[in-house]
Amino acid sequence: MIEVKDLTKNYGDRLAVDNxxxxxxxxxxxxxxxxxxxxxxxxxxxxxxFMPATSGTASVAGFDVFENxxxxxxxxxxxxxxxxxxxxxxxxxxxxxxxxxxxxxxxxKKKKINAVIERCQLGDVRNRLIGNLSKGYRQRVGLAQALxxxxxxxxxxxxxxxxxxxxxxxxxxxxxxxxxxxxxIYSTHILSEVAATCDRxxxxxxxxxxxxxxxNSLGAAxxxxxxxxxxxxxxxxxxxxxxxxxxxKSVHYQANGKERIVVETEPREEIMAEIAxxxxxxxxxxxxxxxxxxxxxxxxxxxxxGKRGVSI
Amino acid sequence: MRGSIAIVKKxxxxxxxxxxxxxxxxxxxxxxxxxFAKFVALYQQYNMAQQFGQAQGITLDKLATxxxxxxxxxxxxxxxxxxxxxxxxxxxQNTLELLLTAPLRESELVIGKFLSALTLMLIMLIVxxxxxxxxxxxxxxxxxxxxxxxLGLALASACYVSLGALISAMTSSQAIAAIWTFIALLFxxxxxxxxxxxxxxxxxxxxxxxxxxxxxxxHFNSFTExxxxxxxxxxxxxxxxxxxxxxxxxxxxxxWR
Numbered sequence: 173m174i175e176v177k178d179l180t181k182n183y184g185d186r187l188a189v190d191n192x193x194x195x196x197x198x199x200x201x202x203x204x205x206x207x208x209x210x211x212x213x214x215x216x217x218x219x220x221x222f223m224p225a226t227s228g229t230a231s232v233a234g235f236d237v238f239e240n241x242x243x244x245x246x247x248x249x250x251x252x253x254x255x256x257x258x259x260x261x262x263x264x265x266x267x268x269x270x271x272x273x274x275x276x277x278x279x280x281k282k283k284k285i286n287a288v289i290e291r292c293q294l295g296d297v298r299n300r301l302i303g304n305l306s307k308g309y310r311q312r313v314g315l316a317q318a319l320x321x322x323x324x325x326x327x328x329x330x331x332x333x334x335x336x337x338x339x340x341x342x343x344x345x346x347x348x349x350x351x352x353x354x355x356x357i358y359s360t361h362i363l364s365e366v367a368a369t370c371d372r373x374x375x376x377x378x379x380x381x382x383x384x385x386x387x388n389s390l391g392a393a394x395x396x397x398x399x400x401x402x403x404x405x406x407x408x409x410x411x412x413x414x415x416x417x418x419x420x421k422s423v424h425y426q427a428n429g430k431e432r433i434v435v436e437t438e439p440r441e442e443i444m445a446e447i448a449x450x451x452x453x454x455x456x457x458x459x460x461x462x463x464x465x466x467x468x469x470x471x472x473x474x475x476x477x478g479k480r481g482v483s484i
Numbered sequence: 485m486r487g488s489i490a491i492v493k494k495x496x497x498x499x500x501x502x503x504x505x506x507x508x509x510x511x512x513x514x515x516x517x518x519x520f521a522k523f524v525a526l527y528q529q530y531n532m533a534q535q536f537g538q539a540q541g542i543t544l545d546k547l548a549t550x551x552x553x554x555x556x557x558x559x560x561x562x563x564x565x566x567x568x569x570x571x572x573x574x575x576x577q578n579t580l581e582l583l584l585t586a587p588l589r590e591s592e593l594v595i596g597k598f599l600s601a602l603t604l605m606l607i608m609l610i611v612x613x614x615x616x617x618x619x620x621x622x623x624x625x626x627x628x629x630x631x632x633x634x635l636g637l638a639l640a641s642a643c644y645v646s647l648g649a650l651i652s653a654m655t656s657s658q659a660i661a662a663i664w665t666f667i668a669l670l671f672x673x674x675x676x677x678x679x680x681x682x683x684x685x686x687x688x689x690x691x692x693x694x695x696x697x698x699x700x701x702x703h704f705n706s707f708t709e710x711x712x713x714x715x716x717x718x719x720x721x722x723x724x725x726x727x728x729x730x731x732x733x734x735x736x737x738x739x740w741r
Contacts, residue, residue: 217581220585221584221585222581222584222585242587242589245585245586245587246587248585250581250585252578252581252582254578256577256578256579256580256581256582257577257579258494258498258577258579259577260498260501260502261494261497261498261501265494265497269490269493269494270582270586272486272487272489272490272493273487273490273582273583273586273587273588274586274587275486275487275587317582
């Protein structure tokens with residue numbers, strides 16, 4: 173549905189997007205993850221034909237964004253980082269304006285507007301000035317704007333920024349409900365968000381793609397497994413013995429009060445048995461032994477710090 | 485074309501949703517009121533002088549010419565307030581992103597913006613028919629001259645608005661757009677005086693008449709005298725089209741920068 177190839181964008185001397193390639197299948201929700209200024213918004217602006225790339229190609233639904241922007245624009249719904257709303261218009265006037273911009277035939281217009289108002293739960297505010305609405309409602313008006321023409325592709329740039337927790341979960345629900353009917357690209361720097369909504373993520377750092385994974389294979393992708401041990405006594409000596417085991421990468425322990433050890437190992441099951449044996453041999457009084465799921469957060473920071481050679 | 489209509493609808497709605505339209509109309513009518521009061525006083529003087537048999541070649545039509553020349557100048561003041569927000573506000577509010585990612589051609593956008601500000605100008609011209617009404621009720625003006633004057637005013641408005649739109653497209657600050665539009669219009673207006681002051685021709689070009697020709701003032705004045713010259717119409721139309729073309733280019737370039 174969306175194909176990006178060797179895309180590069182310079183702003184003067186600054187390289188914003190550096191030779192990235194990826195594709196998105198129909199009906200997929202792709203999370204675009206990266207820090208602020210990593211190049212997420214720039215990529216999205218290129219895909220929506222708002223700005224041209226310095227080099228490389230991108231196509232949406234088979235139409236090239238440089239050669240056939242008109243066809244591409246017709247198929248995309250786009251919510252920029254700051255919702256493009258007119259504070260001095262009523263919600264209904266604004267949606268009517270967007271429907272006209274989108275060239276929705278007037279016979280169909282009313283129906284589409286009502287449908288999108290219902291979908292984004294804007295019924296209560298349809299006759300209010302956008303300028304008087306709260307941030308959450310404004311964001312929803314922005315989303316309604318992107319959905320009004322039933323686009324095949326939705327590009328959402330940080331759609332949940334500035335929303336309160338309840339609104340965030342509503343927005344996620346809305347985005348999830350689009351799954352399978354639409355292709356969605358969704359950018360954020362909040363990790364739990366991609367975990368909650370996306371099928372696949374692309375991590376982008378300083379203009380480069382540093383990882384592309386399906387969301388459920390993320391845990392394994394870290395290439396290490398962490399195990400947490402809680403013991404009654406002598407955490408220090410257990411830790412010493414664990415260090416000498418083959419396949420153990422690092423051991424951290426905490427001895428005062430609560431005796432706790434975190435072992436980082438290669439992801440092999442046999443190592444678990446070895447670890448258990450060591451603990452028993454030391455007569456440490458094992459209370460708990462549990463795998464630590466490599467959190468998305470860790471994974472993400474690893475990727476970025478690995479790349480930069482800085483430990484965070 | 486549908487895109488342009490959508491833009492015009494939204495813009496006109498925005499003018500009247502904010503104080504802009506009311507303030508501009510109010511200021512315009514106030515200034516015109518002051519000038520019209522002066523106009524009436526002059527007309528009375530003329531009538532009195534005529535009663536004593538010493539009328540001095542001043543007629544109602546001559547006075548109407550002054551009135552409308554003043555009006556064309558006042559429109560210069562008013563235009564920047566109508567055109568300043570056309571593009572600059574879209575840039576500031578990030579709504580240009582909406583317009584340029586919708587299936588809307590840049591030409592539709594530019595034409596829509598131009599027509600919406602022109603609509604407001606035409607509303608002002610229509611409101612000013614009240615002076616024509618007064619003249620008809622208490623005098624005997626030459627209506628054909630007034631007709632040609634209004635044609636001139638409409639053409640001049642189009643040319644002012646196109647220039648304002650161009651300048652608005654070049655900045656994201658309304659204030660800067662307004663100031664530069666005003667300066668540009670004033671400069672064009674003063675070219676007439678400047679050109680008349682240059683008598684010598686420098687090199688092969690006769691600078692004096694050239695500057696006079698570039699200024700809209702002379703072209704407009706012939707309309708107020710009841711003269712509809714093709715060259716004046718061509719001047720206004722080509723000025724407007726060329727400026728709109730430049731505006732189109734500037735809007736297009738927003739995405740390249």
